[in-house]
């Protein structure tokens with residue numbers, strides 16, 4: 515039997531990956547794997563253990579003991595680290611910066627890529643990250659690269675953090691987004707770049723619903739081309 519596709523969604527932070535991955539997964543009844551949340555879990559664990567973020571061997575060592583899982587609760591997806599809900603703890607600005615540093619280590623990446631391949635191999639999944647279409651699943655049937663201007667992405671992140679009750683400043687948030695971008699795009703291992711066969715969507719001027727319809731149409735067309743049966747939920751115009 516043909517399996518459902520792997521949908522890879524890459525792009526910088528604040529481009530709408532999380533929202534759109536969640537919506538697309540729900541539309542097709544797929545599993546949603548937030549790979550950024552997995553790297554964030556490593557950062558939380560490293561901070562709790564008081565590890566030096568430049569100590570690659572120690573970081574790689576804790577990766578082998580981490581149990582990371584995603585569970586759906588109502589409309590929300592929760593992130594569990596060793597069965598404890600860390601959904602909020604992984605999203606602080608401090609953890610964001612720390613994650614950017616530790617995710618540059620090849621051995622940390624190798625451990626996470628191994629887990630991601632295990633989780634996604636069966637298809638019927640939406641994986642979001644930075645290197646899904648280039649490294650984790652270069653043969654993914656559907657690949658997207660989401661973009662938006664740094665200013666717009668900073669503004670979105672600012673609103674998100676503010677809504678969570680965190681004390682944040684707009685210009686500082688924009689500067690942090692730019693700093694993380696530079697680190698993610700310029701690192702030696704698995705830098706953030708679009709796969710050659712990715713569909714690139716710039717969402718700066720678009721509503722979420724417009725981007726979602728574009729993505730769903732591409733995914734549906736690939737499913738049809740592969741001879742997969744029509745799914746009523748995924749076949750909306």
Ligand code: DC
Nearest residue numbers: 527549550553613614617643644645
């Ligand atoms: O998507 P996010 O903002 O939650 O990602 C957090 C950090 O993890 C970000 O600095 C980039 C890094 N990351 C990565 O290197 N590779 C991935 N596949 C996903 C995230």
